[in-house]
Amino acid sequence: MIIDKLIEACVAKQNPTVVGLDTRIEYVPEHIKDFYFADKVDMETACKSILDFNCRIIDAIYDIVPAVKLQMAYYEMYGWYGVKCFNDTAHYAKEKGLMVIGDVKRNDIGATAEAYATAYLGKTFLYEDVAKSAFDVDFITVNPYLGFDGIKPFLDICKLYDKGIFILVKTSNPSAGQIQDVITEGGKTVYQLVAQLVKDWGQDMIGELGYSSVGAVIGATYPQQLLQLRQDMKQTYFLIPGYGAQGGSAKDVINGFDQHGIGAIVNASRSIICAYKSTKWNKAFKPEKFYEAARCEAIDMRNDIATALIMRG
Amino acid sequence: MIIDKLIEACVAKQNPTVVGLDTRIEYVPEHIKDFYFADKVDMETACKSILDFNCRIIDAIYDIVPAVKLQMAYYEMYGWYGVKCFNDTAHYAKEKGLMVIGDVKRNDIGATAEAYATAYLGKTFLYEDVAKSAFDVDFITVNPYLGFDGIKPFLDICKLYDKGIFILVKTSNPSAGQIQDVITEGGKTVYQLVAQLVKDWGQDMIGELGYSSVGAVIGATYPQQLLQLRQDMKQTYFLIPGYGAQGGSAKDVINGFDQHGIGAIVNASRSIICAYKSTKWNKAFKPEKFYEAARCEAIDMRNDIATALIMRG
Numbered sequence: 001m002i003i004d005k006l007i008e009a010c011v012a013k014q015n016p017t018v019v020g021l022d023t024r025i026e027y028v029p030e031h032i033k034d035f036y037f038a039d040k041v042d043m044e045t046a047c048k049s050i051l052d053f054n055c056r057i058i059d060a061i062y063d064i065v066p067a068v069k070l071q072m073a074y075y076e077m078y079g080w081y082g083v084k085c086f087n088d089t090a091h092y093a094k095e096k097g098l099m100v101i102g103d104v105k106r107n108d109i110g111a112t113a114e115a116y117a118t119a120y121l122g123k124t125f126l127y128e129d130v131a132k133s134a135f136d137v138d139f140i141t142v143n144p145y146l147g148f149d150g151i152k153p154f155l156d157i158c159k160l161y162d163k164g165i166f167i168l169v170k171t172s173n174p175s176a177g178q179i180q181d182v183i184t185e186g187g188k189t190v191y192q193l194v195a196q197l198v199k200d201w202g203q204d205m206i207g208e209l210g211y212s213s214v215g216a217v218i219g220a221t222y223p224q225q226l227l228q229l230r231q232d233m234k235q236t237y238f239l240i241p242g243y244g245a246q247g248g249s250a251k252d253v254i255n256g257f258d259q260h261g262i263g264a265i266v267n268a269s270r271s272i273i274c275a276y277k278s279t280k281w282n283k284a285f286k287p288e289k290f291y292e293a294a295r296c297e298a299i300d301m302r303n304d305i306a307t308a309l310i311m312r313g
Numbered sequence: 314m315i316i317d318k319l320i321e322a323c324v325a326k327q328n329p330t331v332v333g334l335d336t337r338i339e340y341v342p343e344h345i346k347d348f349y350f351a352d353k354v355d356m357e358t359a360c361k362s363i364l365d366f367n368c369r370i371i372d373a374i375y376d377i378v379p380a381v382k383l384q385m386a387y388y389e390m391y392g393w394y395g396v397k398c399f400n401d402t403a404h405y406a407k408e409k410g411l412m413v414i415g416d417v418k419r420n421d422i423g424a425t426a427e428a429y430a431t432a433y434l435g436k437t438f439l440y441e442d443v444a445k446s447a448f449d450v451d452f453i454t455v456n457p458y459l460g461f462d463g464i465k466p467f468l469d470i471c472k473l474y475d476k477g478i479f480i481l482v483k484t485s486n487p488s489a490g491q492i493q494d495v496i497t498e499g500g501k502t503v504y505q506l507v508a509q510l511v512k513d514w515g516q517d518m519i520g521e522l523g524y525s526s527v528g529a530v531i532g533a534t535y536p537q538q539l540l541q542l543r544q545d546m547k548q549t550y551f552l553i554p555g556y557g558a559q560g561g562s563a564k565d566v567i568n569g570f571d572q573h574g575i576g577a578i579v580n581a582s583r584s585i586i587c588a589y590k591s592t593k594w595n596k597a598f599k600p601e602k603f604y605e606a607a608r609c610e611a612i613d614m615r616n617d618i619a620t621a622l623i624m625r626g
Contacts (some may be wrong), residue, residue: 022425024428025438025439025440026438033440037440041439041440041441041443042439042443042445043437043439043445043447046439046440071421071425071428073419073421073425073426073428073429073432074425074428076428076429076432076433076447076448077428077431077432077437077447078437078447079396079400079432079437079445079446079447079448080393080394080396080397080399080400081393082432082447083392083393083396084393086393087392087393105419105420105421105456106386106418107418107420107456108384108386108418109484109485109486109554109559110486110487112335112384112386112387113386115337115384115386115387115389115390116386116389118390119386119389119390119392119395120389124356124390124391124392125338125339126338126354126355126356126359127338127346127350127354127359128354130354130355132355132356132392133392134356134389134390134391134392134395135389135392143418143420143456143458144458144492145456145457145458145481145484145492145493146481146484146486146488146489146492147486147488147489147490147491147492147493148488148491149486149487149488150484150486150488168458168459171422171458171459171463172422173422173423173459173460173462173463174423174462175459175460175461175462175463176459176460177460178460178461178510179457179458179459179460179503179506179507179510180458180460182497182498182503182506183497183498184495184496184497184498184503185495185496185497185498190492190495190497190503193492193495194492197491197492241422246422
């Protein structure tokens with residue numbers, strides 16, 4: 001099952017982290033933009049710059065990280081060219097042996113959720129016996145606000161094509177609690193109720209390593225809730241955003257891991273892809289070597305989390 | 314303000330309905346597919362078929378309806394070609410004087426929500442003084458699960474570019490209540506709390522006609538809740554899905570309108586764009602005249618709701 005492959009990739013590379021390719025044109029060094037913008041500045045040349053940047057980052061990290069996460073919002077900023085760039089980046093990453101998480105947070109009523117599930121995780125029927133993949137990623141993120149019939153099509157297509165989803169439970173942003181932390185009649189918060197639903201929904205997709213292909217998104221910025229949810233959701237794999245630029249530390253994120261040091265994957269985006277701009281690395285690396293800075297920062301992140309896991313014992 | 318323009322368009326055409334262009338390739342008549350699929354069947358030729366179908370529907374209804382709604386899920390099924398088709402359809406509709414609602418249900422943390430808001434409602438910075446629109450729609454739908462900091466970027470960009478959003482409050486699907494109807498500590502349901510937040514968030518974007526450019530999505534399939542929310546949210550404009558194929562009747566949807574017969578716009582998708590396949594119309598219209606069937610059904614829908622509003626008095 002796909003979740004086993006993700007866990008095995010983390011174990012093989014001794015690295016439970018995912019690099020978020022949330023690339024804006026502002027992050028791309030001047031020498032790349034100078035090349036693609038030489039004739040004209042438009043969505044197409046911007047996306048060529050971004051794809052080039054992404055591929056160089058992938059080349060620099062594919063041997064040390066198990067997966068990349070592509071945040072669709074940053075690609076949709078460049079219109080359909082950007083969506084093509086999302087897909088081209090995902091293909092390139094898969095060719096390099098990386099697993100790909102599409103961070104798309106899709107959600108809709110049943111029939112429409114089925115369309116989203118087909119788009120990202122299945123195959124689209126075109127005509128007679130012709131069906132094609134629209135996007136080819138391993139996992140996507142999904143928003144639970146519409147309840148089970150907005151989730152079921154994703155589960156069905158995950159089973160059919162051996163794919164996985166991460167459902168938003170407790171997000172990493174400051175106002176996450178405005179709805180997610182509301183206390184309900186029975187004394188549980190909304191996110192705790194969602195956590196229970198996610199457990200139930202994933203019950204029949206549990207892999208050989210004990211985790212379900214139906215995972216949860218739990219932000220690193222709420223370490224106590226992360227620890228509690230790890231205890232409450234023993235078979236749910238966590239995608240943990242919020243490390244690095246958003247303020248989550250290694251000490252925070254390890255709350256999402258079980259006693260064997262598995263059960264979660266931690267994302268960092270800007271801190272890695274923009275490492276070459278940081279005060280930590282900008283003296284060691286010129287912008288032309290942005291990918292080497294990204295590699296160094298990805299190694300530091302891996303070591304930071306590994307050390308915290310060892311220290312916890 | 315954009316919400317005034319939408320209300321004025323509904324009043325001018327005496328029609329508070331929106332046609333949902335949720336076009337799957339299966340909906341496109343054979344004669345169109347035969348033409349585009351003559352050489353090859355792929356995502357590109359599928360999207361050419363869909364765009365042709367959409368444009369003929371728009372030609373047939375633009376003088377009688379104020380707006381179209383494009384459900385992104387059905388376009389993403391065809392990959393980046395589909396996303397281009399979404400954009401081309403939106404442009405064509407705007408050229409014909411229609412307002413366009415992008416039903417994308419986007420949601421994310423603050424910085425990423427800003428990227429989505431920029432993509433659909435703003436302009437993307439490319440280089441020096443070059444900024445371009447990625448998609449150009451008037452309104453989009455947004456999911457509130459992440460709370461205010463995931464909403465604020467949409468509000469900021471709406472103010473800057475005179476655009477609007479519809480935030481999911483009570484959706485039309487059967488399991489909507491699984492999270493939305495949970496009773497919270499104070500006795501209100503989750504969707505009632507979200508309704509209050511939506512009211513607050515829209516307070517400083519109220520147009521001359523008394524409604525905010527920050528609207529709410531409330532399903533026709535929950536008519537009692539729709540009636541109550543109309544009373545509780547006097548300045549919030551409603552986008553009402555669920556009429557027609559999903560089971561909502563004219564008697565149900567009029568609960569979303571105020572005493573002047575404004576304050577809401579009702580969506581129907583399949584019942585209109587697939588009218589030519591229905592037992593109601595398939596004797597009168599051959600598949601080649603699918604757009605005439607769509608026009609007839611759109612007129613019937615307008616009259617159905619107008620009659621129900623008159624009967625209510």
